[in-house]
Amino acid sequence: MNFMVPLASLLGLEVDHITDRIKHAVVVNAFIIVFGLMGAGFLIAAGFMALAQIVGGIYAALIFAGTFLLLALAVYAGMRIGEGRRKREIVEKRRSSETNALLTTAALSALPMVLRSPLLRTIGLPVAAVAAFLLIRSSSENDPD
Numbered sequence: 001m002n003f004m005v006p007l008a009s010l011l012g013l014e015v016d017h018i019t020d021r022i023k024h025a026v027v028v029n030a031f032i033i034v035f036g037l038m039g040a041g042f043l044i045a046a047g048f049m050a051l052a053q054i055v056g057g058i059y060a061a062l063i064f065a066g067t068f069l070l071l072a073l074a075v076y077a078g079m080r081i082g083e084g085r086r087k088r089e090i091v092e093k094r095r096s097s098e099t100n101a102l103l104t105t106a107a108l109s110a111l112p113m114v115l116r117s118p119l120l121r122t123i124g125l126p127v128a129a130v131a132a133f134l135l136i137r138s139s140s141e142n143d144p145d
């Protein structure tokens with residue numbers, strides 16, 4: 001933390017003020033989380049008591065346990081689906097970048113041969129430039145980012 005004091009003074013920031021604000025925000029957010037969890041716990045307890053009066057204590061406990069297990073299963077399934085989607089996107093991006101690298105390498109390898117021939121130089125270079133432009137444009141349009 002001591003190495004940041006000169007940097008902060010150069011930027012015109014007061015480190016003490018910033019650390020006080022961070023500590024205050026942490027304490028306030030901790031209280032919000034604790035009271036929110038306590039409120040949720042009392043809501044669950046009240047729901048259990050109301051359901052226990054209607055169907056009985058054992059059945060109410062079974063209903064609540066089943067509901068919470070189903071919620072946990074739904075969250076787990078959502079996490080696995082999201083992870084699979086993320087992995088597919090990474091593989092697709094890697095494949096796209098490898099394809100672009102292969103095309104670039106092939107084009108650079110063929111460039112000396114194209115430059116030796118006058119016919120290919122006058123026709124091939126503009127065609128290659130247009131093809132490269134269209135390839136780059138189509139890959140940028142397909143990119144969701």
